[in-house]
Amino acid sequence: MMTNSENKQIKFHMITIENLVPENHFLRKLNRLADFSFIREETKAFYCHNNGRPCIDPVVLVKYLLIGFLYGIESERRLEQEIQVNMAYRWFLGLDLDERVPDHSTLSQNRRRRFRSKELYRTLFLQIVRQCMEKGLVDGKLIVTDSTHVKANASRQSEHVVEVEKAACGYLSKLDEYEQVERTRLENAGKLPHKEPVARRETTPKIISKRVSRTDPEAGFYKRKGKPEGMHYLSHQSLDTANGIIVDVYTTPGNVTDATPYVERIDAIHQTLGFAIESAGADSGYDISLVHQQMQERGIRFYTPINHEKPNYKSSFTRSDFTYESETDTFQCPGGKGLPLKRLQRNEYGVYREYRAEKSNCQICPFKNACLTGSFPSRRLQVNIFEAAVKKNHDAGGSAGHREALRLRQIWCEGSFAAQKARHNLKRLLRRGLEAAEEHCLLSATALNLKRMVNCLE
Ligand code: SF4
Incomplete structure (x- = not known):
């Protein structure tokens, strides 16, 4: 005789x-809001249309x-x-109860x-961001940036x-450009004697020691205070x-500093999504004078945490003891020189613009001991050429x-990194190489954007 459970x-x-998936299920809401049909068009070129077995729909x-x-x-x-047994997942994919899961x-x-x-x-990520923009979820008023480590x-x-040979750094070549512009400006104003531009000498390549992995040579060794040490990638x-809404994702090896790709990514947001950023916020790792300058040139107010560290002056007289006279572009020292x-x-x-007192004045000055340091025979002051941009942003500190x-x-x-690591696979990578890492970070960000789209609109 059959038992009750066998009968069932x-x-x-x-x-x-359709009956099995609740009306208010997240995937139903997502299906109502997000349009994935663009994927067919985007992947059209990857398929052969007159040969082979019918393919699985790329969507x-x-x-x-x-x-x-x-x-x-x-x-x-x-x-x-999971897809085999989960009705909502099947429904989202358009697979019926008896259809085989790919x-x-x-x-x-x-x-x-x-x-x-x-x-x-990346196209998938950007299309979802564009759909968020069309729905009014992005306003471009304030863009905030950070990076997180993803275990390789x-x-x-x-x-x-x-x-290895130290790689050429984009930061240094940018500084070269600014140096040349500033030099020309000062020479044209008669403040510095004209100097023929000297072709940069071929220097011996700088050799540095670098920790690499045999299993994933594209990952970078990550070592920061309070963070896990080892081979990682960084998701910026x-x-x-x-x-x-996440508007940009960029992946680098774990040994790249946060600020390195920053301004380029701000430009990429502008170019790919076409909105003007009003202001931007980032942590102290981005508080670099060149970044302040470049952000000011783009008309973007840039906020970083207030730096409470005092400059490490070796002499008793600090920069604030000197008075700047803009008409003559000269500093006046406490000794009146x-x-x-x-x-x-x-x-x-x-x-830096370097201002220097005359040696003959400093050597007979009564303030010599309070003003000079080390073996320098006269006092010098260095002024960063990006100082005005840094000051403008730093002056907004506390507002x-x-x-x-x-x-x-x-x-x-x-909050986003915590959510992505806990629920959207951003903790570690299963595949290897920078390209796979970037794909992974983009998919994690797309998942979070889709969730936020649903949470905001449904
Ligand atoms: S040491 Fe030189 S720079 Fe310093 S107060 Fe005296 S004269 Fe001025």
Whole structure:
């Protein structure tokens, strides 16, 4: 005789998948709001239209991937199993109850072969951001930026130290340009003698020691106070503070500083999304004079945390003891002598106008001991050529706008990274290489944007 549970197994039901998915399910809301049909057009060129077996709809493949990032399912094998038994996932993909779920290996192969290097994930990310913009979720008033580390798929045992040539840095070539402009300005104003531009001498390449991984050579060694050490990538994200929509994602190896790609990414937001940014906020890692200058040139008010560190002056007389006279472009020292502009100085961190007192004055000055340091025979003052831009932004420190920008930066940047790491697969990578890392970070950001779109509008 059959038991009750056996009876239930052979019962026939008249149901449809439509009845099984609740009306207020997140995926139903998402399907109402987001349009993924553009994927067919974007992937058209990757398919052969007159040969081979019919392919799986690329929209289904991309939505399949997105389910993994929306629900924190890292493994593609597990994702296939979850879709088999979850009616809402099936409904979202347009698969009926009896339809076969595409195999996880089909997903992997499409990802690795067909969609590889095709910028599909960036297009997906940008199209979803554009849809958020059309729905009024982005206003461009304040963009906040930060980066977070994402663990590379590389064991610590695979690390070794190699000697490599130090790569040319975009920051330094930008400084070269500013140095040349400033030099020309000062020469034309008769403040510095004319100097023929000297071609930069071919110097011996600088060799540095670098820790690399054998298993993922494109990852970078990450070492920051209070953070896990090892091979990582960095996901640099910029968010619009109106509703926390991520408007840019850029991935670098873990040993790149936060500020390195910053201004380029601000330009990329402007170019790809076409809105003008009014102001921007970032943490102290971005508080670099060149960044302040470039942001000012773009007409963007730039907020960073107030730096409470006092400059480390070695002498008793600090810069504030000297008075600047703009008509003569000279500083007056406490001893009543002038420090005229002597040269333009350049180092790894910036370009400085150097003002110097006469040696003959300093050597007989009664304030000599309080003013001179080390073996310098006369007093010199260095003024960063970007000082005005830095000062303008720093002077806003403590204002209501500054406090609000930093408050929103903390909420949206740190809150988003925490949510992405906890629920949208941003903690670690399963695949290797910079390209795979960028795809992963873009999909995680797209998942969070879709969630925020639904939360804001439904
Ligand atoms: S040491 Fe030189 S710069 Fe300093 S107060 Fe005396 S004269 Fe002026």
